[in-house]
Amino acid sequence: MLPAMRRARIIELLRKDGMASLKDLTDALDVSLSTLRRDVDYLCESGHLERTHGGAVLNVNRHGSFEPARDIATALESSAKRAIGQRAANLIKPGxxxxxxxxxxxxxxALCVRERGIAFxxxxxxxxxxxxxxxxxxxxxxxxxxSVRPGSTTLLGSGALHSILRLHADIAFIGTHAMTATDLSDTSIDLAEIKRAFLMAADLVVLLADSSKIFSRAFCSFGRTSQIGLLVTDTRVSPEAEADxxxxxxxxxxxxxVPE
Amino acid sequence: MLPAMRRARIIELLRKDGMASLKDLTDALDVSLSTLRRDVDYLCESGHLERTHGGAVLNVNRHGSFEPARDIATALESSAKRAIGQRAANLIKPGxxxxxxxxxxxxxxALCVRERGIAFxxxxxxxxxxxxxxxxxxxxxxxxxxSVRPGSTTLLGSGALHSILRLHADIAFIGTHAMTATDLSDTSIDLAEIKRAFLMAADLVVLLADSSKIFSRAFCSFGRTSQIGLLVTDTRVSPEAEADxxxxxxxxxxxxxVPE
DNA sequence: ATCCATCTTCCAAAAATGATCAAAGTCGTG
DNA sequence: CACGACTTTGATCATTTTTGGAAGATGGAT
Structure with missing residues (x-):
């Protein structure tokens, strides 16, 4: 397995619970403790996570860091996200x-919709x-x-919120950091505020969440699954979660x- | 098999998971490690992907997600614009x-200010x-x-205007499509509306205009040169224009x- | 204080890399 | 078609990087 891939997997595993012990990670990744320790140190240096004794916690403050490590960002642009994006894009009708x-x-x-070339x-x-x-x-x-959320491309704050509150849309595509059977949650209050407004502003709310997000929790709840009209996710979602x-x-x- | 074809296949294989090891790639493409290594180096040089130890990861920027840097990169090819930008950047004080x-x-x-690293x-x-x-x-x-002006990265319309009217700033850096000795003008009414609001919102208005803009006219006037606190331009401005x-x-x- | 898990530091084996070189292929020219 | 110039390919090898483990230091619990 590639070092870059391994590090991406570490991040992914951390997203699940926000933290993990080195023991958990070696079990999941099947590499030696030394190697894993070095990976965690590297990710710590690059600001993606923080060390604790015996494990690591995801650094929530940097949703995207100053210069987000390219390799990791790319790995997470997995085929799952592309497939979900494609399905979402097909929901949109012209106008x-x-x-x-x-x-x-x-x-x-958004990328997939643009490629469809329809007017909306x-x-x-x-x-x-x-x-x-x-x-x-x-x-x-x-x-x-x-205001731009530092290190990301997200607009937040009252300026954003006010423009959303006057809005009405046919469809809203919402992302989430985490979801349980009943709750949707994300990492910051400002983000949650915006998402909450989005949920109210559209006839159909479509939640786009790859399977790693399902059945985990983040700091700030912004809505309930009952507000969702459709959840688009990938095949790695567990059968129990699906049934639930x-x-x-x-x-x-x-x-x-689909491998494109 | 053609080298170009081989490289296209490499990209295709990378799209699957965002990354792949050189071993995977040689297996899939049936060429020697050396050749593949050269291909990957080439694709890396051309910006399509990035190397990691043991493999390569797809460069997400080239994947077309977004790169607003393109326009700016071309702008900076003009040493005049770079010089003007640098001078403007030095006007800003922290806070x-x-x-x-x-x-x-x-x-x-903006690029020059960012490189100065000051907080504002x-x-x-x-x-x-x-x-x-x-x-x-x-x-x-x-x-x-x-709303985004089609084909550009400019925000226009009432949404933009309202947020500007509530604004007060120390400095405003304004661009223009054309200027005479008395008038500033640009190509569309929407643009002019915004610029007019910017002129009112700042203590010091700094017009950034390379010499090609000076003493020409565009469709829509948005202000008068008397509203300008400082004009930054390049050395190709004519002596008569300067004196005037x-x-x-x-x-x-x-x-x-300054040539770089 | 004592114990145990965790951390750091070091080392040797394994893997990957970049450089070099000969063989094979391609192109233009006469 | 034959020739030389040039590019591309595949293989080899010394060097660097990564890996897994061991020995000793450190830190947190009881």
Whole structure:
């Protein structure tokens, strides 16, 4: 296994609970303790996580750091996200108004929609999504104002919130850091505030969440699964989780990972 | 098999998981390790991917997600714009609030300020400027809302205008499409509306205009040269134009083009 | 204080790398 | 078609990087 891949997996494993012991990680990754220790040190140096005695915790403050380590960011742009994005993109009909929440999965969706070439109106609080959507002349892009979250491309704050509150859209694509059977949660209050507003602003709320997000919790709750019209996720979601969510009446769309 | 074809296949294989080891690639492509290594080096040079020990990861920027740096990169090819930007950047003092109008010259200024590393607050209606400024943790970036002008990274419309009207800044860096001895003008009514608001919102208005803009006219007037506190331009401005502008009491800062 | 898990430091084996070189292939020219 | 100039390929080898383990130091519990 590639060192870069291993480090990406470490981050992914940490996202699950926010922390993990080195023992857990060696079991999961099947490498020696020394190697793992070095990886964790490296990720710590680069600011992705912090050490504790016996383990590591994810650094929540840096959702994206100053110069996000390219290799890791790329690894997480997995085929799962692309597949989810593709499915989401196909939900949009010409002429509709669509909200794109900030995030990498929603950005994947935006990229896929742009490639479909259909004409519609987009609203987003993510500079990266706005930029990539604006490259298509068929798409009218609106951007929430607000302050840029340091190290990321997300717009937050009262400026953003006010522009959203006046909004009404056909579809909202929402990303999340974590979800349980009942709750959606993310890492900061400001983020949660915006997402909460998005949930209210659209007829159909589509949650885009790869399976690593499912059945974990983050600091700040921003909504309930009952507010979700459709959850698009990948095939690695556990059967129990799937049954549980379906049992609660949630519509699931589980997309296979297409290697493009 | 053609080298070009082989390289295309490499990219394709990388898309699957975002990364792959050289071993995987030789197995899949049936070429020697040396050749593959050279291919990967080549693709790395050309920016399609990045190397890690034992393998390669796909460069997500090339994947088309977004790169607002492109316009700015071309802007900086002009040594005049770079010099103007540098001079503008030096006007900012730590802690000030600064408006960056949309445009490539103002973007050059933003890039120079970021490299100075000082802490200040920025407001802009340009997605590219917002993105590049937000990469610095010292800079607090506010973005006007609004709709994206098709084919550019400029935010326009009532959303943008309203957020600007509530604003007050120490300095505003304004770009222009054209200027005469008395008038500033640009190509669209929407653009002019925004610039007009910027002119009112700052204590000191600094016009950044390379010499090609001086003494020409565009469709829509947005202000008068008397509203300008300082004009930063390059040495190719004609002596008559310079004398005329100085005669009207306009402060000029003519910067030599520093070749890099 | 004592014990045990964890951490650091070091070392040798294994893997990957960059450089070099001969063989094979490609191209343009007469 | 034959020739030389040039590029591409595959193999080898010394060097660097990474890995896994061992020995000793450190830190946190009881």
């Amino acid at each position: 509709q108004t669509v909200i794109f929440d900030s995030g990498t999965t929603t950005a994947a969706a 109106t987009a609203f987003t609080n993510d500079l990266a999504i706005a930029t990539l959507l604006s490259a298509s002349p068929a798409i009218q892009v609106f951007v929430s104002g607000g 969510l379906r049992g609660r009446g949630l519509a699931l769309d589980i997309v296979p990972e | 000030q609030t600064v408006i960056f109008d949309s445009g490539t010259t103002t973007a050059a200024a 607050t920025a407001f802009t209606n340009d997605l590219a400027i917002a993105t590049l400024l937000s990469a610095s943790p010292a800079i607090q970036v506010f973005v006007s809302g609004g 502008l100085r005669g009207r009491g306009l402060a000029l800062d003519i910067v030599p083009e």
